[in-house]
Amino acid sequence: MNKGKKEMMANVLTPLVIICMAFLFASVLILSAGFNPVAAFYHLFAGAFGTKASLINTINKAVPIAFAGFAVALSKKAGIFNIGIEGQLIFGAFGSVLPGIFLKGLPAVIHIPVCLLSGMLFGAAYALLPTLLFVKRGTNLMVMGIMMNNIASLVITYLIVGPFAGKNATVSSTEMVEESAFLPYIITKPNKLSIGILIVFAVAFLMWLFINKTSIGYELKMCGANRQAARYSGIKVTFYMTAALLLSGALGGLAGGVEILGNYHRMYDSFSPGYGFDGIPIALLTGGNPIGVIAGALLFGALRVGAMKMQTQVGVSTEIITVIQGTLVVLIACESLIRFQLSRAGRRKEEKA
Structure with missing residues (x-):
């Protein structure tokens, strides 16, 4: 894969990884509060x-x-x-x-x-x-x-x-x-x-x-x-x-x-x-x-x-949205580290191939 394609892949994958990590962290919090995170996010996006x-x-x-x-x-x-x-x-x-x-x-x-x-x-x-x-x-x-x-x-x-x-x-x-x-x-x-x-x-x-x-x-x-x-x-x-x-x-x-x-x-x-x-x-x-x-x-x-x-159907407070947004900000600050890890994973895959 040439350098341009690698950079394009990194630009697409990095935001997706950051978003997934933010929702994963929110899922842990929802689970620790005694609610089902799958049901919570289902009703969140169904409501939207x-x-x-x-x-x-x-x-x-x-x-x-x-x-x-x-x-x-x-x-x-x-x-x-x-x-x-x-x-x-x-x-x-x-x-x-x-x-x-x-x-x-x-x-x-x-x-x-x-x-x-x-x-x-x-x-x-x-x-x-x-x-x-x-x-x-x-x-x-x-x-x-x-x-x-x-x-x-x-x-x-x-x-x-x-x-x-x-x-x-x-x-x-x-x-x-x-x-x-x-x-x-x-x-x-x-x-x-x-x-x-x-x-x-x-x-x-x-x-x-x-x-x-x-x-x-x-x-x-x-x-x-x-x-x-x-x-x-x-x-x-x-x-x-x-x-x-x-x-x-x-x-x-x-x-x-x-x-x-x-x-x-x-x-x-x-x-x-x-x-x-x-x-x-x-x-x-x-x-x-x-x-x-x-x-x-x-x-x-x-x-x-x-x-x-999500709050009316599952009981999860709407404040979890603020948690997701705040987590995104923290993860964005770590964007360089995430890009580095994705790049290293890509190199390993190429070496194995």
């Missing part, structure tokens, strides 16, 4: 894919997670780690709602792009401060990202409860956006599915095209592979790091905008259960491959949707 309604719910959950995965993957290609996607997603959702509420009389073909573009601008703007501090002052980007996530949640709560509170809302939320800002539905029964999933595929294709088929994408990857060598080659490393973080923030903002305009049509307090955080292990697990990100988003969407049925 067993009916047309549950499948639509899974896809709906996967859409914002996929955008968050794209956002993390793009920054990772430049060799930096944007952990502030959750805050950018929240601000992007708020940015999408504002023109949806206050711009009236626009046709949908104009109103929807304006709202989504506004969400992307809000997400990028919220990424601007940590980006500048990182690029200009060398501030720890991970610490800044975590802090900005918390600040975003508190600021948006204040805005929704205070200046932008809906007049007749029964829960903390803004006014409803204009109907012309609703994302169209491609499925309405038994549950609704908006064109958000089509936007996911379009962004995945554009991202693949940008990274693999353009000179800018190549230079971006060069910065991620070896920042010092890229600088000696004349590549503007600071520019690419700044652009990657801002574009990453824009994708985070798009995630919030698509989620709000496609499902809720108004901004609710704490509408995101952590979609921005879900995108982090997915992007790392798939190496930033857009198709892999979509597959990972479907897996995480299934975990969120199917967890309730």
Whole structure:
């Protein structure tokens, strides 16, 4: 087997091994609690894919997670780690709602792009401060990202409860956006599915095209592979790091905008259960491959949707989903060791052959 095929096999097998190990660890915990792990995972995936309604719910959950995965993957290609996607997603959702509420009389073909573009601008703007501090002052980007996530949640709560509170809302939320800002539905029964999933595929294709088929994408990857060598080659490393973080923030903002305009049509307090955080292990697990990100988003969407049925049918707490996600993060940190073991096993097999 040539080197290219070996690398491709490693890229496919490593994520599968990591996922299997995470579920194996969760199985041990379920078994130690006195439950049947086979029955638990059967009902978990039956609750996510067993009916047309549950499948639509899974896809709906996967859409914002996929955008968050794209956002993390793009920054990772430049060799930096944007952990502030959750805050950018929240601000992007708020940015999408504002023109949806206050711009009236626009046709949908104009109103929807304006709202989504506004969400992307809000997400990028919220990424601007940590980006500048990182690029200009060398501030720890991970610490800044975590802090900005918390600040975003508190600021948006204040805005929704205070200046932008809906007049007749029964829960903390803004006014409803204009109907012309609703994302169209491609499925309405038994549950609704908006064109958000089509936007996911379009962004995945554009991202693949940008990274693999353009000179800018190549230079971006060069910065991620070896920042010092890229600088000696004349590549503007600071520019690419700044652009990657801002574009990453824009994708985070798009995630919030698509989620709000496609499902809720108004901004609710704490509408995101952590979609921005879900995108982090997915992007790392798939190496930033857009198709892999979509597959990972479907897996995480299934975990969120199917967890309730698993709890009601078997009795396993939904918190086991958090355990699986946390285990994935730990195993991703050991990815190099797993790749080495797979490579060694492959060499042994070839020697025996």
